[in-house]
Amino acid sequence: MKYLDEFRNGDIARRIVEDIHRMTTRPWAIMEVCGGQTHAIIRNGIDQILPQGLELMHGPGCPVCVTPLDVIDQALAIASLPGVTFCSFGDMLRVPGSDRDLLQVRSEGGDVRVVYSPLDAVALARALPDRQVVFFGIGFETTAPANAMAVHVARQEGLDNFSMLVSQVLVPPAIDAIMTAPGTRVQAFLAAGHVCSVMGLHQYPILAERYHVPIVATGFEPLDVLEGIRCAVRQLESGEARVENAYARVVSMAGNLPAQRMLADVFAITDRTWRGIGTIAASGWRLADAYQAFDAARRFGVQDIRTQESPLCRSGEVLRGALKPTQCPAFGRACTPRTPLGATMVSGEGACAAYFHYGRLRDDAPVHDDPVVLT
Numbered sequence: 616m617k618y619l620d621e622f623r624n625g626d627i628a629r630r631i632v633e634d635i636h637r638m639t640t641r642p643w644a645i646m647e648v649c650g651g652q653t654h655a656i657i658r659n660g661i662d663q664i665l666p667q668g669l670e671l672m673h674g675p676g677c678p679v680c681v682t683p684l685d686v687i688d689q690a691l692a693i694a695s696l697p698g699v700t701f702c703s704f705g706d707m708l709r710v711p712g713s714d715r716d717l718l719q720v721r722s723e724g725g726d727v728r729v730v731y732s733p734l735d736a737v738a739l740a741r742a743l744p745d746r747q748v749v750f751f752g753i754g755f756e757t758t759a760p761a762n763a764m765a766v767h768v769a770r771q772e773g774l775d776n777f778s779m780l781v782s783q784v785l786v787p788p789a790i791d792a793i794m795t796a797p798g799t800r801v802q803a804f805l806a807a808g809h810v811c812s813v814m815g816l817h818q819y820p821i822l823a824e825r826y827h828v829p830i831v832a833t834g835f836e837p838l839d840v841l842e843g844i845r846c847a848v849r850q851l852e853s854g855e856a857r858v859e860n861a862y863a864r865v866v867s868m869a870g871n872l873p874a875q876r877m878l879a880d881v882f883a884i885t886d887r888t889w890r891g892i893g894t895i896a897a898s899g900w901r902l903a904d905a906y907q908a909f910d911a912a913r914r915f916g917v918q919d920i921r922t923q924e925s926p927l928c929r930s931g932e933v934l935r936g937a938l939k940p941t942q943c944p945a946f947g948r949a950c951t952p953r954t955p956l957g958a959t960m961v962s963g964e965g966a967c968a969a970y971f972h973y974g975r976l977r978d979d980a981p982v983h984d985d986p987v988v989l990t
């Protein structure tokens with residue numbers, strides 16, 4: 616398939632890996648920001664074919680994983696209300712709140728629906744004028760334009776039975792927080808290519824300069840990830856720290872300008888709490904003042920719900936790259952995809968789930984040969 620198979624070519628991958636081995640003269644720690652990249656790395660065994668000492672650290676870029684438990688519980692409270700049709704992408708339905716998940720709410724009679732676009736929820740609001748239709752608007756800069764468009768359309772059409780529970784987060788403030796965290800070991804970043812395709816690259820030079828870290832816009836296929844690593848290693852070995860685009864077939868410096876205009880109209884910057892990490896200043900979006908009437912948390916009075924995390928779960932350290940999933944004492948024991956203690960185990964993009972699904976066992980478990988799926 617064009618743009619997929621050609622970026623999974625084993626011969627080319629081997630040549631890039633050889634190049635990386637040739638270039639690497641000392642240990643480096645590179646963080647891939649996005650959970651999709653983490654899955655590509657673990658699924659393809661990329662971390663296992665790199666030079667010894669070249670460490671890939673898994674970053675916080677999984678939207679489901681960083682959505683705070685408070686917000687999950689707010690979603691559960693709204694979805695349980697009579698007269699509410701609660702719409703979400705499918706990956707949020709199994710994310711555990713403090714005592715249940717959205718699937719359980721549905722099994723108890725709640726009208727919880729999976730949609731494939733926030734505009735599907737707007738269409739439902741049109742079709743069901745007697746019900747309150749709520750969309751669960753979470754994620755990074757990638758999901759935000761479509762979410763913004765849904766609210767924009769709802770306001771344009773005067774749909775007062777549509778609202779959105781918003782928990783949108785932003786990548787550059789997270790990079791800033793990671794680099795200022797005590798003991799951080801990150802020396803370079805693979806930036807999330809799809810985020811860069813929307814927002815462009817102009818937010819990153821200041822970070823690369825401030826922390827002297829290479830930041831490489833990187834895609835999600837095996838060759839994309841390997842190319843991102845090669846670019847990062849080349850910079851690290853030569854002492855450079857600049858923004859580089861290793862995903863030029865998708866990312867431009869300016870990004871998607873119509874999407875950025877829509878975001879600027881519908882959203883305003885706000886402080887956001889990241890699950891497992893804490894509050895990061897100016898790290899997310901809320902609905903702008905002109906769109907406050909569409910804020911589901913206000914409409915249903917759930918904004919004060921506050922919840923405690925499981926004390927066993929160390930997903931905050933996993934999301935900061937400070938801990939590998941297999942180093943969490945609960946990994947594969949108390950915490951599995953069937954019994955997840957944290958969102959990094961339940962989410963399709965979570966690092967803990969990636970390690971579990973692709974057979975990475977605990978450090979004290981027998982060694983397992985991972986399948987390498989490069990063609």
Ligand code: SF4
Pocket residue numbers: 927928929930931933940943944945946947950951955956957958959960961967
């Ligand atoms: S393995 Fe489970 S408990 Fe441990 S950090 Fe991951 S999600 Fe949390």
